[in-house]
Amino acid sequence: MALERFFRRKRPTKGDEDQSPAGLWMKCDACSAQIYRKDLVANQYVCPECRHHHRMPVDARIQLLADDDTFELWSGKLTPRDPLQFVDTKPYPERIAKVQDQQQRPDAVVTGAARLEGEDVALVVMDFFFAGGSMGSVVGEEVTRAAERAAEEDRSLIAVTASGGARMQEGALSLMQMAKTTVALEALSERRLPYISVLTDPTTGGVTASFATLGDLIVAEPNALICFAGPRVIQQTIKQDLPEGFQRAEFLLKKGMVDDVIPRQQLKERLALYLRLLRGGLAKEVPEVERAAVI
Amino acid sequence: MALERFFRRKRPTKGDEDQSPAGLWMKCDACSAQIYRKDLVANQYVCPECRHHHRMPVDARIQLLADDDTFELWSGKLTPRDPLQFVDTKPYPERIAKVQDQQQRPDAVVTGAARLEGEDVALVVMDFFFAGGSMGSVVGEEVTRAAERAAEEDRSLIAVTASGGARMQEGALSLMQMAKTTVALEALSERRLPYISVLTDPTTGGVTASFATLGDLIVAEPNALICFAGPRVIQQTIKQDLPEGFQRAEFLLKKGMVDDVIPRQQLKERLALYLRLLRGGLAKEVPEVERAAVI
Amino acid sequence: MPLSFEQPIVELETKISDMRSYAAEQGVDLTDEIQLLEQRLERLKKETFANLSRWQRVQVARAPGRPTGMDYLQSIFEDFTELHGDRALGDDPALVGGLAFLQGQSVMVLAQQKGRDTKENIHRNFGMSHPSGYRKAIRLFDLADKFHLPVITLIDTPGAYPGIAAEEQGQAWVIAESIRRMSRLRVPAISVVIGEGGSGGALAVGVANRVLILENAIYSVISPESCAAILWRDSTEAPKAAEALRLTADDLLQLGIVDRVIDEPVGGAHRNPGSAMERVKGALVEELAALMSLTSDEWIRQRRERFRHLGEFDLV
């Protein structure tokens, strides 16, 4: 778990638009075309040449999904502690301070209320540019609170995930966030409120193995890497090449793991349709079903 | 479904001991050893040479499982009708009359109450020597009544299956017995009474695809053929050889489909242990669990 | 390619069409003659389809051009949105499922899907599901229960696929489990046999409160070909087997196996798919409305009772 190579990167990708003159143009990772950065941003970070879905900053994602002026921020009041007094080549608090400064938020997730084509939702959007979207106590608590509050306020929950896994600097406490976020979703289930997870590139490790894959519906963005163990770890373990497209969204669709792969331009519309369909069930009170005995 | 080649056989196996002098000795199907028939019978129809589990007549099976003098017959009052007026080379009623006469029972199943190492059980034992153990309306009804009565009388249910599938001479009515027997098991589930199915050679088609594989625990006898589609059908469909051991009990154990493969000599003891373990749960009333949301 | 017994119909249709062309080209008035032929055509179609043998119905049930599951999903439902995968083994193209509106009501709809051409037939495995198809059905039943969505299933399969992987992955196990799961639905469920209801593979998604069938659809414990191969040792005796098996809509209604037969347009659904599908829609809307007065417990009880009482036997 915890593919947190991110912390080691010399020049972490910011995710925000780079305002330096050199940043006006950029090369597409996928097709190598030179693209004008503003065009990419205007196109929801989808390459106009090859349709490659670049990683999307949190603010842009919220703008993509929330109806105009409807987003109300919930998260942001919690900041990491250093329960292990974790030091590798640098103390954990120093690393966190630096990335907080860079990303201008206390940790790797943003949550809030919004309307999505008029539907009341709670949004959970992970920030991969913040320490690789790793899940420690703050991310776990924010996701948990968002799920609980969504249930209280009769909102559907949409989680847009992007994560390198658990945050190892908080040790087993990070691991426990997998159970904590899973349990938090029960509040929604009990009220039969839809929870849809949107898996974006990359969603890995402890986040994939907890709330990300527990959506009533699970959708993915094109070509997103979605896995438990990262490709490098697997390659080191099995010492052989991985199949073409392995662990990518389209591969997982074939393997039966996601409901659909949805291009970013259609994402909002599709989510809205799902919500209308899932919330249009019989009004009548239907008691809990009995549990199937054994499969 | 409905692998009822049985009806076509010129000299159907009787299952009972053949009392003619020529029948004193027989050749083991598996190891070709000449065995004295009485030895085979005394050994629960398991070859003393190679341990091959021969098909077992119903009466011997009941004797194997029920404590002495505890078996009370429930079935036997229902006999097939001919709802389709089915005729192939011979009318269905003629065929049935002949096999009824031969097997001395009205259809391919025997049910009743018994004690099994002191545990109160209902037994359902299929007779493969009766029209290939095919399931028509009578078999479906007898299984259904046995499950319902077991629930009423607070008995666990043990079903020993052997079947070529649905009985095609009763057409879609036979097919519906799959749903009927499945639904009948609900009475046991609701009272949390254990249902254990014992799959013997051969269990195929509509019986496998209904009550036989819905046991809380599912066990199989060594080398038993257990399948939905028979090997010949599959071979005709895919035009290639089948893997070694395909659809046999040990193969299914590896594929995760049965809880265990149990030699006949240990069967009673093991069933008794399962029942003691399953019925030894907390006495406290535990309300129904809520149904898992998805998956 | 028309079915053999449709040949006279097709010939008459050709004749009418030729006559029309001729009239137009030559500028002669053949209105009366054409009208006469059209009346004859209508009569011929009615007679032919009123007197189909059981084996001919089997052929109609499988006729090319007959609307498939996906055709219904796309035409009589609004906003059908497919949900893929069983979360375990894969995504079976032979069983399509998803969310949709039926006249404004959210429903969960599942359809067994044969191909509409050779390429699609291969992709859909001729409508024969692997275990992942039934696992997907179970998953969608769970979802329907959670969100109170009525369930509609459209049945059209020769049967569950008999193959190595299918057996390894527990084909029998998932069919049994799907039967059980569907019987436990706490929402109303309606099944329609739209083409071929092939044995356990069909019943796995057919444990509904109301089971409807199109006039020329069939539902059988075994295909006529396989039945003939076993009983007459010759699969070309399928017509005999079809007779013996009593597998037509009317037969099944008499046996209590289906609750309602939906008439097809004259000449069969494949000659007028739009009209056939509209009739199915009408029946679904009606049946669903009628079921709405019940509660969850009643839907379950009704469904259980329905199947509990199927079977015919005598006392010894």
Place this chain on the structure above:
Amino acid sequence: MPLSFEQPIVELETKISDMRSYAAEQGVDLTDEIQLLEQRLERLKKETFANLSRWQRVQVARAPGRPTGMDYLQSIFEDFTELHGDRALGDDPALVGGLAFLQGQSVMVLAQQKGRDTKENIHRNFGMSHPSGYRKAIRLFDLADKFHLPVITLIDTPGAYPGIAAEEQGQAWVIAESIRRMSRLRVPAISVVIGEGGSGGALAVGVANRVLILENAIYSVISPESCAAILWRDSTEAPKAAEALRLTADDLLQLGIVDRVIDEPVGGAHRNPGSAMERVKGALVEELAALMSLTSDEWIRQRRERFRHLGEFDLV
């Protein structure tokens, strides 16, 4: 092969044994000398094991001869009867489960199983489960719920297996589902980390009402080796990583991640498996008895609350 820091202990043990042989052979009385050495040995063991570094504990947690899951199943439970298979993908030997009695009470018990020798290690995939292992766990949780059987899980795995098939079959999906299913158990559940609690693969069967750990067992979000490989780009820095990760029983007790530490016999469980297992049994019996006063709703609520409150953070 002893662990490196056990070398002095082993040498002393050898010396005592040699002395005994010599005394017997030569017929001389060395009782006093031997007794002295034995006292020294006892002191040495106590000191050594009282002052183990975190990395040394990792080694003890993985030591050959340490009792494995199956050892517990066979020695502290009565009538353990294995239930095989997940009814979907296979039967995972790395996760063993079944029915048993614990001091007369029927329970469902699951154990992650490493090998006791090379051959078994290969068979058990070194205790690393594939998705079928977690699916089996889910199936057994269902069964436990149905028959009111308390659930006991014994945790000992380096982690869930990272492989091609495992990913294709949804390793992440089944771990998440297993976590959820276990959190929903309507019966009491107790987990014991008996060796290595390796990340999500361990937590999948660790969502219990009470989580216990043996004195020299570990529980960690990542293995020290992998952590070192990432942070120091050198897996031989694992000792440093082990320190940083705070993965020992005492650390975890302080962090609230485990509820109770079970002392091992002096010298570690691998030097006295019988005694270690008896201590685990004692703790299980005690804990289960204490849980019995609650109801199903309370077991669920308690379990949820327990995990709901794990995590440390500050206000901005």
